[in-house]
Amino acid sequence: VIVMPAATPSPVRPVTWVGGPEGHLRLLDQTRLPTEVVYKDCTDVDEVWEAIKMLRVRGAPAIGIAAAYGVVLGVGEAKNATLAWPKAQQVIAHLKTSRPTAVNLFWALDRMERTARQALAPVMNLSSFQERLLREAHAIYAEDAAMCRAIGEAGAGLIPAGGGVLTHCNAGALATADYGTALAVMFVAAEQGKKFHVYADETRPLLQGARLTAWELQQRRVPVTLICDNMAAQVMKEGKVQVAVVGADRIAANGDTANKIGTYGVAVLCHFHGIPFYVAAPSSTFDLTLADGTGIPIEQRDPKEVTHGFGRQTAPEGVAVYNPAFDVTPARLISGIITEKGVIRPVTAENVRKVIGG
Amino acid sequence: VIVMPAATPSPVRPVTWVGGPEGHLRLLDQTRLPTEVVYKDCTDVDEVWEAIKMLRVRGAPAIGIAAAYGVVLGVGEAKNATLAWPKAQQVIAHLKTSRPTAVNLFWALDRMERTARQALAPVMNLSSFQERLLREAHAIYAEDAAMCRAIGEAGAGLIPAGGGVLTHCNAGALATADYGTALAVMFVAAEQGKKFHVYADETRPLLQGARLTAWELQQRRVPVTLICDNMAAQVMKEGKVQVAVVGADRIAANGDTANKIGTYGVAVLCHFHGIPFYVAAPSSTFDLTLADGTGIPIEQRDPKEVTHGFGRQTAPEGVAVYNPAFDVTPARLISGIITEKGVIRPVTAENVRKVIGG
Numbered sequence: 001v002i003v004m005p006a007a008t009p010s011p012v013r014p015v016t017w018v019g020g021p022e023g024h025l026r027l028l029d030q031t032r033l034p035t036e037v038v039y040k041d042c043t044d045v046d047e048v049w050e051a052i053k054m055l056r057v058r059g060a061p062a063i064g065i066a067a068a069y070g071v072v073l074g075v076g077e078a079k080n081a082t083l084a085w086p087k088a089q090q091v092i093a094h095l096k097t098s099r100p101t102a103v104n105l106f107w108a109l110d111r112m113e114r115t116a117r118q119a120l121a122p123v124m125n126l127s128s129f130q131e132r133l134l135r136e137a138h139a140i141y142a143e144d145a146a147m148c149r150a151i152g153e154a155g156a157g158l159i160p161a162g163g164g165v166l167t168h169c170n171a172g173a174l175a176t177a178d179y180g181t182a183l184a185v186m187f188v189a190a191e192q193g194k195k196f197h198v199y200a201d202e203t204r205p206l207l208q209g210a211r212l213t214a215w216e217l218q219q220r221r222v223p224v225t226l227i228c229d230n231m232a233a234q235v236m237k238e239g240k241v242q243v244a245v246v247g248a249d250r251i252a253a254n255g256d257t258a259n260k261i262g263t264y265g266v267a268v269l270c271h272f273h274g275i276p277f278y279v280a281a282p283s284s285t286f287d288l289t290l291a292d293g294t295g296i297p298i299e300q301r302d303p304k305e306v307t308h309g310f311g312r313q314t315a316p317e318g319v320a321v322y323n324p325a326f327d328v329t330p331a332r333l334i335s336g337i338i339t340e341k342g343v344i345r346p347v348t349a350e351n352v353r354k355v356i357g358g
Numbered sequence: 359v360i361v362m363p364a365a366t367p368s369p370v371r372p373v374t375w376v377g378g379p380e381g382h383l384r385l386l387d388q389t390r391l392p393t394e395v396v397y398k399d400c401t402d403v404d405e406v407w408e409a410i411k412m413l414r415v416r417g418a419p420a421i422g423i424a425a426a427y428g429v430v431l432g433v434g435e436a437k438n439a440t441l442a443w444p445k446a447q448q449v450i451a452h453l454k455t456s457r458p459t460a461v462n463l464f465w466a467l468d469r470m471e472r473t474a475r476q477a478l479a480p481v482m483n484l485s486s487f488q489e490r491l492l493r494e495a496h497a498i499y500a501e502d503a504a505m506c507r508a509i510g511e512a513g514a515g516l517i518p519a520g521g522g523v524l525t526h527c528n529a530g531a532l533a534t535a536d537y538g539t540a541l542a543v544m545f546v547a548a549e550q551g552k553k554f555h556v557y558a559d560e561t562r563p564l565l566q567g568a569r570l571t572a573w574e575l576q577q578r579r580v581p582v583t584l585i586c587d588n589m590a591a592q593v594m595k596e597g598k599v600q601v602a603v604v605g606a607d608r609i610a611a612n613g614d615t616a617n618k619i620g621t622y623g624v625a626v627l628c629h630f631h632g633i634p635f636y637v638a639a640p641s642s643t644f645d646l647t648l649a650d651g652t653g654i655p656i657e658q659r660d661p662k663e664v665t666h667g668f669g670r671q672t673a674p675e676g677v678a679v680y681n682p683a684f685d686v687t688p689a690r691l692i693s694g695i696i697t698e699k700g701v702i703r704p705v706t707a708e709n710v711r712k713v714i715g716g
Contacts, residue, residue: 034674168588199680202664202673204562204586210665210673218674225678228562228664229588230526230620234685237622262588264595265627272626306560306586307568310667315560315568316392316576320583322557327592 012173012216014057015065017137021130022076025069029056030174030208034215045074045091052098052105055206059175060249060285061144064108067095068137071112075133081126088116088133100297101258101326103250103287108140144177147282150340152184155245155280158338159189159196163242166232166270168201169260170212171247171280181280182245183216185338190222198224199235203260205305205323229262236273244270245338248281255331255347256293257281264327267334276335283339283356291349293328301325370531370574372415373423375495379488380434383427387414388532388566392573403432403449410456410463413564417533418607418643419502422466425453426495429470433491439484446474446491458655459616459684461608461645466498502535505640508698510542513603513638516696517547517554521600524590524628526559527618528570529605529638539638540603541574543696548580556582557593561618563663563681587620594631602628603696606639613689613705614651615639622685625692634693641697641714649707651686659683 016026018041025042031054032038040056042048048070051057057066074091078084092109099105112133119132159165165186172183179187186198198217203209210226217224227235235241244266250258257263257279270277290296303321307313315321336345337352344355374384376399383400389412390396398414400406406428409415415424432449436442450467457463470491477490517523523544530541537545544556556575561567568584575582585593593599602624608616615621615637628635648654661679665671673679694703702713
């Protein structure tokens with residue numbers, strides 16, 4: 001039997017595989033949080049693609065994991081062993097079109113493709129092929145959970161006792177296999193008995209900070225205050241924040257970091273107020289093929305996310321909207337990058353190489 | 359007959375007095391924009407207080423004007439001439455409790471109080487008392503419209519031809535008697551044939567930028583793109599913005615400026631990107647009794663504005679929220695203050711005194 005790796009006892013499980021190779025993927029539908037806890041069972045690859053596109057599952061590591069399980073589902077649709085490899089290739093190519101910025105998606109899918117190619121070599125039957133792919137998806141899941149825990153341990157010392165911590169968007173358990181990246185740092189610090197207060201940017205347009213981060217912190221009883229994005233500067237000015245920690249969707253070889261839109265602004269505000277600004281991310285978020293952030297593609301999303309944010313129209317008909325999903329924070333504004341292999345500090349191409357390898 | 363001063367041909371009339379001394383106040387209900395254009399008729403002072411508190415009428419100058427007309431309504435409730443003065447005092451004190459930050463409210467009400475005191479001296483009947491107060495409210499209205507036009511003319515030269523202009527919240531015709539303050543600068547520049555593009559911050563939590571500024575600019579055919587507040591930094595980084603112009607709710611003697619929450623963050627981002635940051639406001643927005651911004655009271659508003667943005671709950675039950683309505687931008691981050699008497703630049707206590715007097 002293939003058993004899904006045990007997660008730490010978390011109140012939230014964004015991604016769960018139910019059953020064996022013929023099983024299905026269960027996603028916590030994050031678009032329904034925090035007012036409803038609803039799971040969506042995906043039984044084919046199109047449902048996984050839709051769930052990623054529509055942000056039912058989101059967060060760079062979680063997207064990669066969901067996509068890996070999506071490959072298992074997709075290969076199950078192959079009619080026979082001969083068609084398994086073309087099917088795997090087709091499914092992988094399709095899943096890559098769901099969201100362009102998070103590198104973990106491509107990283108996980110490339111890993112599944114390598115596994116599929118190797119698994120085919122000894123010519124096997126369809127069910128053992130699926131089994132092999134499921135084992136790999138489970139391995140990606142388990143490694144991510146372990147990396148997140150290690151990130152938390154590497155970064156917990158950066159949380160100032162009695163201080164305030166600002167975060168943007170959601171880089172918590174909901175964004176990963178378990179535990180999170182930026183929030184892992186806070187969760188481990190809290191486990192260590194440190195007292196501190198988190199300020200969560202609501203993160204327009206989709207309010208991941210309000211809906212997800214505030215909810216996760218509440219679940220784990222970490223004190224949190226919700227603010228609108230445009231209040232971050234004032235909160236800093238009032239001396240309420242001693243450090244900022246955010247996640248990442250893709251990090252270039254020099255440390256330039258793509259993350260949720262608004263992250264760059266937070267970094268500039270931290271710089272102005274003399275507040276350290278940290279990125280927390282597993283090594284799978286690094287894209288060492290890119291020398292710097294200029295090569296990172298930035299997803300543009302539907303204007304309706306801005307104009308019809310709350311189910312109600314809140315902007316005039318026909319108004320032009322600019323809605324980039326991400327921005328790139330230059331390495332020079334980042335005090336350090338917290339990875340499962342240690343903290344990269346100062347953030348330079350040389351130090352990235354040293355810690356991450358490559 | 360007392361006739362309301364003619365406004366410039368504007369598509370928007372936030373505040374209108376209908377009829378003579380026994381008339382009533384008609385407010386464009388700005389909470390219903392941009393999807394509905396609905397007017398609210400106020401026939402007593404409580405309705406005016408509620409309209410100011412609930413932001414049906416908002417923007418520092420418009421609040422002052424609405425409150426002045428509110429005094430006329432309130433005095434009409436006095437049973438006889440002897441009770442007119444105590445009634446006026448009571449009504450003025452009550453209206454002052456509606457919103458604490460905008461100084462124009464206090465400025466307009468103090469002016470109405472002086473007028474009432476002078477009008478009573480020769481002992482008059484109630485209807486001539488009301489008539490005198492209505493004339494004063496009309497004068498406040500007319501002066502504001504003229505000041506706004508003058509602000510537009512003083513600042514139009516600061517709009518770079520072919521460039522981008524960022525604004526935050528709404529400092530347009532909707533916020534004044536007519537024409538606006540920050541937007542007046544853009545409207546006059548457009549009248550002069552200048553081509554430029556406006557980026558409007560949506561301005562959470564109440565989305566005055568999305569609902570009001572984008573709508574006003576559309577009405578006057580000035581090209582506008584709506585962005586979430588957290589996208590301003592990215593838009594600046596991309597070189598799309600050459601100048602920022604915002605309004606003000608209260609300006610201290612040294613130029614420190616209270617304005618809608620998020621304004622301070624915009625000023626910091628402009629500073630970092632080397633983009634000039636201007637405030638546009640009539641001289642009635644200056645509070646020369648305050649040496650600097652530390653003395654400006656900051657209104658804290660209902661957490662529900664953040665957690666239940668537009669009828670739907672978007673944050674977990676019971677989460678703590680910080681919801682200041684305003685922030686204070688220090689004078690050193692302000693490139694200039696555009697007033698009807700000219701541009702104060704650089705922004706120092708001495709230059710404020712020179713241009714504004716006092």
